[in-house]
Amino acid sequence: MIGNDIIDRRAIRERSQEHWDRFREKTMTKAEQELLATYREDQLDIWLAWAIKESVYKLEYQLCPERYFAPRSIEVLALNRAKGKLDAYEIDLEWNKDYIHALTWLSLKSQPQKWIFQKGKTKLDTRILTQLETTFPQRNFNLIQEVFPRINVDHEVLWPLSKSHHGRWEAFVYHTA
Amino acid sequence: MERKEIVEKLKTIIEPYVQDQEAFENVSEDTDLLNDLKVNSANLVDIIIDAEMAFDIEIDDESAEKMLTVKDAVGIIEELTDDRK
Numbered sequence: 001m002i003g004n005d006i007i008d009r010r011a012i013r014e015r016s017q018e019h020w021d022r023f024r025e026k027t028m029t030k031a032e033q034e035l036l037a038t039y040r041e042d043q044l045d046i047w048l049a050w051a052i053k054e055s056v057y058k059l060e061y062q063l064c065p066e067r068y069f070a071p072r073s074i075e076v077l078a079l080n081r082a083k084g085k086l087d088a089y090e091i092d093l094e095w096n097k098d099y100i101h102a103l104t105w106l107s108l109k110s111q112p113q114k115w116i117f118q119k120g121k122t123k124l125d126t127r128i129l130t131q132l133e134t135t136f137p138q139r140n141f142n143l144i145q146e147v148f149p150r151i152n153v154d155h156e157v158l159w160p161l162s163k164s165h166h167g168r169w170e171a172f173v174y175h176t177a
Numbered sequence: 178m179e180r181k182e183i184v185e186k187l188k189t190i191i192e193p194y195v196q197d198q199e200a201f202e203n204v205s206e207d208t209d210l211l212n213d214l215k216v217n218s219a220n221l222v223d224i225i226i227d228a229e230m231a232f233d234i235e236i237d238d239e240s241a242e243k244m245l246t247v248k249d250a251v252g253i254i255e256e257l258t259d260d261r262k
Contacts, residue, residue: 007219015223022226026241050219057218067211069221069242166217 003058008167051102194220206248
């Protein structure tokens, strides 16, 4: 089970300070606001927290496919840890001036593979298959989308997959088990 | 405020965040904000905040969790604006 989320920082609309203050209150707990207080410039704190929460949500949807919208029910504990329906998820968080990317996986599992790139003419699914076939040339892959995406390997096993896109950026992550 | 008036005002709030314009042209009260209009979840927070400002109301977490369709959103706004009377 994995999840990921990418945010194109240039695709974030300019809004009033009041809007961002309300956004912060609606999506972050007090503890999260304190934890991320040093990242308030350009609302980076909001988007770091949001990327983590979205990636956790996507993982939780794989655990239990039901829709819910409760951003504060998932809590960022540190830049590499969060909790939600489970007490602890591992987080890999990467950001620069262009994008923010969060990857979530279950504790005790190894870190998943991640790929981030700018959108082009090639569809995301085609990119995923090309990357898999290049990395594992002896194996056969098919992507399936039944409630949530997975990779069918050699018609035998399923690898967890999570896809994300926003603005100019796309990302996918997968686990080889 | 009349329900029809709320629907029209809400449509103007939602429109900037819609990623499926064709679905928006055929919007009805049963339209799902995320699945049909392809509004992303961060923009759903924006819509809630914009609605709070436009209707001068406060939408709490419990109500926000229920705002999945246009009908849900209109019902919540109607209830909150009625409470002021």
